[in-house]
Amino acid sequence: MLNQPKTGVSVVGSGSARLSSRLANDDLSRLVETDDEWIASRTGIRSRNLAGAEESLRSLAAEAGRNAIAMAGLAPTDIQLIILATSTPDDLFGTASQVQAELGAVHAAAFDLTAACSGFVFALVTASQFIRTGTYQNILVIGADILSRWVDWSDRRTCVLFGDGAGAVVLQSCDRDRLLGFELCSDGSMNSCLNLSYAPEPQSLIDEVTVQQGTFQPITMNGREVYKFAVSRVPEVIEKALFRASLTAENIDWLLLHQANQRILDAVANRLKVPSERVISNMAQHGNTSAASIPLALDETVRAGKIQPGDIIATSGFGAGLTWGAAIFEWGNAD
Ligand code: UT7
Numbered sequence: 001m002l003n004q005p006k007t008g009v010s011v012v013g014s015g016s017a018r019l020s021s022r023l024a025n026d027d028l029s030r031l032v033e034t035d036d037e038w039i040a041s042r043t044g045i046r047s048r049n050l051a052g053a054e055e056s057l058r059s060l061a062a063e064a065g066r067n068a069i070a071m072a073g074l075a076p077t078d079i080q081l082i083i084l085a086t087s088t089p090d091d092l093f094g095t096a097s098q099v100q101a102e103l104g105a106v107h108a109a110a111f112d113l114t115a116a117c118s119g120f121v122f123a124l125v126t127a128s129q130f131i132r133t134g135t136y137q138n139i140l141v142i143g144a145d146i147l148s149r150w151v152d153w154s155d156r157r158t159c160v161l162f163g164d165g166a167g168a169v170v171l172q173s174c175d176r177d178r179l180l181g182f183e184l185c186s187d188g189s190m191n192s193c194l195n196l197s198y199a200p201e202p203q204s205l206i207d208e209v210t211v212q213q214g215t216f217q218p219i220t221m222n223g224r225e226v227y228k229f230a231v232s233r234v235p236e237v238i239e240k241a242l243f244r245a246s247l248t249a250e251n252i253d254w255l256l257l258h259q260a261n262q263r264i265l266d267a268v269a270n271r272l273k274v275p276s277e278r279v280i281s282n283m284a285q286h287g288n289t290s291a292a293s294i295p296l297a298l299d300e301t302v303r304a305g306k307i308q309p310g311d312i313i314a315t316s317g318f319g320a321g322l323t324w325g326a327a328i329f330e331w332g333n334a335d
Pocket of ligand 1: 033034039042156160194222223224226261264288290320
């Protein structure tokens with residue numbers, strides 16, 4: 001039939017941002033009582049990139065987005081929607097509109113989406129719904145975070161884990177749907193395990209009226225609880241998404257997990273029986289970059305020529321909320 005919108009989802013381009021400064025494990029041992037051996041053996045991290053004083057969430061997200069749009073062979077004016085997954089906006093009212101302006105994506109609506117380290121997967125699935133309904137044809141999904149703004153640099157239990165970054169993908173409508181299955185989950189009863197929370201300070205305006213004028217507090221985490229949560233829930237949610245896709249773990253070409261800890265990556269891969277050469281990891285160079293970690297690792301692997309059109313990628317994000325989710329998709333749109 002003529003003029004029927006294409007409602008299949010494909011992921012056709014990826015991009016990431018280059019950050020200006022790098023902090024190695026040995027540098028951290030000048031800040032807190034730690035060493036390269038502890039960090040590398042417990043987490044797999046060797047160094048992380050940090051946003052410099054001249055960089056912003058907007059500039060990193062825009063750079064990642066620009067590169068993804070270029071790989072997709074599109075112009076910024078072709079983009080109809082931008083979803084920016086972030087927990088560290090430049091502006092609490094949202095940073096996506098600033099990214100839209102910086103890209104010159106003048107036809108795009110833009111909004112932020114917050115789901116911490118699950119943010120990219122949640123945004124990917126959200127964006128896909130606009131394609132499946134025939135509303136939009138080209139959508140930019142960005143995951144970007146500058147957690148270094150909110151890390152307690154005197155807390156060795158958390159400051160060694162995180163880095164800053166930005167990654168992006170372009171979703172495009174096509175005939176055959178390449179988003180094969182997904183599953184999203186939340187459990188707010190475990191919220192206290194991982195927080196970047198607002199601490200209200202009561203301030204009296206007039207006698208009968210008090211308002212809150214507080215600030216956000218640095219990241220706090222119960223590492224062991226989050227670890228246990230991740231190694232049990234992530235394989236489960238991937239299996240559910242695979243079930244929806246009528247696939248099994250044997251069909252996975254690439255396991256692309258949120259880069260939280262190499263031991264979590266290994267445990268999930270073991271549980272699913274995915275061989276290590278199929279597990280994408282850039283933990284050593286980037287650490288945990290929150291919402292950026294999945295699109296950043298995807299972009300590096302695509303640009304290294306490893307991921308080929310038609311490859312099946314099982315991705316899973318997990319973290320604060322608590323939130324977790326998985327999506328199974330085929331890379332590219334070649335038939
Ligand atoms: O993106 C959100 C998702 N976040 C995660 O997935 C994080 C999940 N959790 C983890 O990855 C791990 O729990 C950590 C890497 C955070 C910690 O590893 P762990 O093996 O669970 O260590 P632990 O917290 O049980 O601490 C073991 C010891 C403690 O000393 P004691 O009490 O046994 O004397 C810590 O004080 O290691 C000590 N420690 C450190 N030592 C040197 C904790 N941090 C450090 C450090 N350097 N940086």
